[in-house]
Amino acid sequence: MKILESMLSKNNQNHISLGLFFVLAILPVAAAFSYAVLYSFGVVGIANEGFTLRFWKDVLSKGEFIQSFGYSAAISAVSMVISIGLALYLTVIFHKDFKNRILSFIAYLPLSLPGVVAAFFGVQVLSKSGFFSRISYNLGWTKDLSGFPDLINDQFALGIIFTFVSIVSPFFLLLFLSIFENEKIDELRKLANSLGANRRQSIWKVEIPILLHKSKKLISLYFIFLMGAYEIPLILGREAPQMLSVLIVRDLKQYDLTLISEGYVIAVIYSIVIGLLTYLIFSRQK
Amino acid sequence: MKFLQIQNISKSFGQTKIFKHINLELAAGRTLSILGKSGCGKTTMLKTISGLVAPDEGNIILEGNKINDLSPNLRNIVYLYQEDLLFPHLTIFENIAFGLRLQNLNNEVIHQKVNQMIVNLELEGQGDKMPSQISGGQRQRVSFGRAIIISPKLLLLDEPFGSLDVETRYNMQKLFKHLVAQYNITSLFVTHDLKEAFTMGDTMAYMKDGDLKVYLSKQSFVQDQSTGMQDEISFWKNINFFDNE
Amino acid sequence: MPKTRKVILLLYVVMIMFPFFYLFLLSLSAEWKFPDLSPNYFGLKNWEQIFSSQSGLGVSFITSLFISFFVALTTTSLGFYVSRYISYHPRRHTMSMLAYFPYVIAPVVFGACMIYFFLKMGLFGTLYGVILAQSFVAFPYALIFFTSFWGEKIQNYEQLVATLGGNVLQGFMKVTLPLAKGMLMICFFQTFLISWFEYGLTSVIGVGKVETLTIKVFLFIKESNFYFGALSCCLLILPPLVLIYFNKRYVFNKIL
Numbered sequence: 001m002k003i004l005e006s007m008l009s010k011n012n013q014n015h016i017s018l019g020l021f022f023v024l025a026i027l028p029v030a031a032a033f034s035y036a037v038l039y040s041f042g043v044v045g046i047a048n049e050g051f052t053l054r055f056w057k058d059v060l061s062k063g064e065f066i067q068s069f070g071y072s073a074a075i076s077a078v079s080m081v082i083s084i085g086l087a088l089y090l091t092v093i094f095h096k097d098f099k100n101r102i103l104s105f106i107a108y109l110p111l112s113l114p115g116v117v118a119a120f121f122g123v124q125v126l127s128k129s130g131f132f133s134r135i136s137y138n139l140g141w142t143k144d145l146s147g148f149p150d151l152i153n154d155q156f157a158l159g160i161i162f163t164f165v166s167i168v169s170p171f172f173l174l175l176f177l178s179i180f181e182n183e184k185i186d187e188l189r190k191l192a193n194s195l196g197a198n199r200r201q202s203i204w205k206v207e208i209p210i211l212l213h214k215s216k217k218l219i220s221l222y223f224i225f226l227m228g229a230y231e232i233p234l235i236l237g238r239e240a241p242q243m244l245s246v247l248i249v250r251d252l253k254q255y256d257l258t259l260i261s262e263g264y265v266i267a268v269i270y271s272i273v274i275g276l277l278t279y280l281i282f283s284r285q286k
Numbered sequence: 287m288k289f290l291q292i293q294n295i296s297k298s299f300g301q302t303k304i305f306k307h308i309n310l311e312l313a314a315g316r317t318l319s320i321l322g323k324s325g326c327g328k329t330t331m332l333k334t335i336s337g338l339v340a341p342d343e344g345n346i347i348l349e350g351n352k353i354n355d356l357s358p359n360l361r362n363i364v365y366l367y368q369e370d371l372l373f374p375h376l377t378i379f380e381n382i383a384f385g386l387r388l389q390n391l392n393n394e395v396i397h398q399k400v401n402q403m404i405v406n407l408e409l410e411g412q413g414d415k416m417p418s419q420i421s422g423g424q425r426q427r428v429s430f431g432r433a434i435i436i437s438p439k440l441l442l443l444d445e446p447f448g449s450l451d452v453e454t455r456y457n458m459q460k461l462f463k464h465l466v467a468q469y470n471i472t473s474l475f476v477t478h479d480l481k482e483a484f485t486m487g488d489t490m491a492y493m494k495d496g497d498l499k500v501y502l503s504k505q506s507f508v509q510d511q512s513t514g515m516q517d518e519i520s521f522w523k524n525i526n527f528f529d530n531e
Numbered sequence: 532m533p534k535t536r537k538v539i540l541l542l543y544v545v546m547i548m549f550p551f552f553y554l555f556l557l558s559l560s561a562e563w564k565f566p567d568l569s570p571n572y573f574g575l576k577n578w579e580q581i582f583s584s585q586s587g588l589g590v591s592f593i594t595s596l597f598i599s600f601f602v603a604l605t606t607t608s609l610g611f612y613v614s615r616y617i618s619y620h621p622r623r624h625t626m627s628m629l630a631y632f633p634y635v636i637a638p639v640v641f642g643a644c645m646i647y648f649f650l651k652m653g654l655f656g657t658l659y660g661v662i663l664a665q666s667f668v669a670f671p672y673a674l675i676f677f678t679s680f681w682g683e684k685i686q687n688y689e690q691l692v693a694t695l696g697g698n699v700l701q702g703f704m705k706v707t708l709p710l711a712k713g714m715l716m717i718c719f720f721q722t723f724l725i726s727w728f729e730y731g732l733t734s735v736i737g738v739g740k741v742e743t744l745t746i747k748v749f750l751f752i753k754e755s756n757f758y759f760g761a762l763s764c765c766l767l768i769l770p771p772l773v774l775i776y777f778n779k780r781y782v783f784n785k786i787l
Contacts, residue, residue, distance in 0.1 A: 017617075024670045024671075025670060025671050028633060105775070108779045108782065111771065114768075115730070116730050118550075120748055120760055121550045121553065124757065129565045134565060135568070138566060166550075174783050228635075230730070231749075244637075248643065249640070252643045264644070271640070274636055278628065278635050337694075359692075359695075367687060384692075385696055385697075388696045
């Protein structure tokens, strides 16, 4: 009977684990999503009168959501390209220098900066009354506050992109440096040389492809993270267009109750898109 | 009554039959070597005997007691992997002492037994080292010592020397036979190496596609075509030295 | 071209260090008007205010520490426990993928859609509500983090311990836990930081009643009190800096 006992307790353990998995990982998302769906169709919610497609029609016909979506994707894409480009450059050219203890420690420092701090810092240096503006004034490049260009809360999202890059790039630098070591890319570079490749060819045909290939999943994940970013676009973004998370939360906090339902419509669409992207990342991995 | 009796055990995973109707008997202090290629089901069979996998049918009888329902930690049957699987966070001494510490034995007794085993394993002076600091062959010896020191009723070895080079392998085989005799261990020794199967076992068996054939004598093993022994012998007999032509 | 290399690397170092120095200096300043390049006041009076009830920074610091510690402790231990089950499950791949959704979704959107349930549970605007909400984001992370730990090797160790006579508890205490120690530490600090840095979710579920340090930074920005904003930032980045100093891996995880 002893083996039976131990199997039973193993079964118990499995049930507990499954229960915890369900309650802590699956249930919250499922509940939140279901609620958002129901609210978006008017089934629940203050002042909602029952199932209606009204909110969905409104959102899809209004330009705002699509614009926000495109805006978020574009900002995310541009930020990722710049970040990865910088990280690749530093890795491929300076990887030996980063073995130095001090430089290696410095490379980790940006990880201590959360989005809030980065955004705050962005305001401090990039705003019209900020540090760069003061330098420009003192150097005689601008005559007053208004002479300094709009670097934050601007239509090109310069401030947002700058801040995204300052957070994402250091992470990818560290990632690429570690892939460089693990995959022995230095050895592969020498091998490529012995096969006739020059420095430039080995960078573009060996080193960069390997680095990108090994970090594919994280690159995709970070693209998704940036699309859904909140704090940075909240502080450094404009009234319109807004990035998705800011738009959703703004709508959900509205006094105009119709807008709340529309906010949930956007939340549902956002979740579905993110879900699909995540699924895509995973199915490729298999 | 035989020390170990395996009666008609079978195991399938889903539709795939791993092994079926395995029968064997083994006297105390003897070694049965089982020749089998990878994928023939020998690992699962050994794991079934040790209690890590439950058989679909059949009986496992040790010293006259049916142990089917006994959990692995109560069977006193040790299953040894091909990898040495030393605990990386423990010294060599503590690795060997591990099973004894589980039994809450007196510290002095543990020290005495482990030091004796270290001598038997020809590992004097290595007791305080970590597994990463010794060679593969030495680690395999420690793995042995760790298993034998708790005086298991049955030792199940799953290609224990597979990852070693020829010379180390030979030394390990000698050490194994010596220790098994000294501690009077009963064991099942599984290998895919013909010569090793022949030298290590007192009796022999051949496993293929989940079926086990036990031979009454080494001679009958040699004479059976299917074991490959005949091919091996005729290869060496018929070697032509072309160079001398 | 060693000189160009040196210049570029120097530029890199300056760009990294600049935010830290600037924020620190700003936290020591007051009355810094445009277009001055240096502040009128430079001293410790802001820092002396940390423990005053006016700034509320001391309380926020302790609140954040408490929340993050609690979140890290519960999600790391539960994540470790549950990930074992998932890793050995035949549907491991699907389950891992499902665990990614709450991790990938923007926490603020997630939180906004959960407000109704938190209201019903009476946790809306409470400290424990914030802890629970943050756990919903940190737990999946811990799950995913530990799936790389459980594999054939650990299973083999567990089985080895069993055949050497050890029961499940002995196996766990003497082998599994020591082998997992390093990863447990790293996950603890990673989940700590997920909670420590969280703003959106905290603001939506805490609704201003739970003032963590990140909330404080925002409040000071709104009030245009940049000196105290900088001070809160300094307090915010202090723990991660300490962690990086002791073990960089506590802060950087590339496994995901």
